[in-house]
Amino acid sequence: MTDSEFDLSAPELTATDFLVLEDPYFASENVALVTGAASGIGRATAVALAANGLTVVGADVDADGLDETADVAANCDVPGTFHGVETDLTDDGDVEAVVDAAAEEGDVRFVANIAGMQHIASIPEFPMEKYDLLLDVMLRAPFKTAQAAMPHIRETDDGVGAIANMSSVHGHYATKDKPAYITAKHGVRGLSRAIAAEGEGTLRGFSISVGYVLTPLMVDQIADTAAERGLSEREVVEDVMLGQARTKEMMTPAEVANLFVFGFSKHAKHLNGADLLFDGGYTHTYE
Template sequence: MSEDSVEPAELKRSDIMQIEDDRFTADNVAIVTGAASGIGRATAIVLAENGLTTVATDVDEAGLDGTLEKAEEVAVEGEIHALPGDLTDDDEMDAVVEEAAQLGDIRFLANIAGMQHIDSIGDFPMDTYDMMHQVMLRAPLYLSKLCLPRMRETGGGVVGNMASVHGHYVTRDKVAYNMMKFGIRGLTRSIAAEGEGENRSFSISTGYVKTPLVMNQIEDSAESRGITEREVVEDVMLGQARTKEMMEPVEVGNLFAFGFSENARHLNGNDLLWDGGYTHTYE
């Protein structure tokens, strides 16, 4: 691979942040959506390595198998259970939560699953909008509705939601994605408002992360613009950021682990804006 290309994400056990927390035990369960690849896969592995019984759910069953294989490859110490589920189907979400509850006390929920579609408002297909709304906003609300009472019964828990810099400002031709990310921050604050200090919530907003969705765009963008892959990342994707480097999925997984831990007990309704200076700086 040339020096002008961009290395794909590679999760190594040494990259996983180890957190001491009395609640990070096999008796407690974390549910992670979108766990078949990218940030969801990395988060499931990070949480398992930190001792939690982790339920990895996704509609992509082959991808979930890949998550289990990666966990075995890096020799995580905790258990990951793959439970396929469709986030557009309430019955399937009910089943995932019920099965997860048989494994221990549900204490943590990571709503990570996401989609992207690029089109102007005038051309945006409403069936695609409806799907994105179901996966990225309705499902996090419904899963929170199912899990929060169980968390309260066992002494309280935490919901972590995957937001984005697009939950702080918007770019053109991403109307549905922009709306979903602003909306997930609203859900995060609503959970905090009703949590009474027992159940808390947080969101994570990143810039570009080395997920398959992003990495698959780089080569085509480089070819179409007549520039190197690294120039696509540094000038096109990260042109507004101060840190000219994409995040690794495991770094985001580490943020979820930190947010779930007692180290973050005052993080409630807030957003972890981890964007390399993307949002609050400009030239």
């Protein structure tokens, strides 16, 4: 493939993108709560779970983005339903309210804590207000969401459900200038284990780790990096971002969403306290 043929755009979500599984809990009376549902991986996961027949409540501070997610779900003609709830994940009251809103839609069975953000700076130069914000969104909010959701899952007729937390290859190792992100992503792996430890076997906790994902935000970052370093966008992706990986292709949001579908399903009943790592060889190989 030549540079002129190198397609770097966030893919549109279509019905054929999603893994659809037969599962007794994938039904309209059961609810999945997805944070960060207004864009990227969160949007794809919300639509993927609705494609599996679940009632999905999406939480995000971006109300317009939630409306767009609802439109995508409608365009994909999903059998489940999607309800967006504007939510500030740094506000405990908002987190409790969105969990309560999910419980009003049916039996809360699944939670996907996906909302995330990034700030690039070295540790000596990292603004503490940014550190606090990143940790609030990516570590404290998942803890608070789990705290609020676990009683609802336990109150179902059999207590079966799962809470999944979005980690990253940066939850396995560290690179320069992403200290808050790395701290949070390591932390949610620990949170997932703590949920599993308290879940009594029926309420599972797990995390999902992936490498670079082709979201609209990532497309913008690639363009900026290419301009800053005098490289082609292909060189940025294959050499800078995927240089250590063996699979020289970025994941799509739908591919990540399908990991949540699998993880919540009966096929993953032994995925409990562990991390589901799909990183193209990033973490376990090196030159």
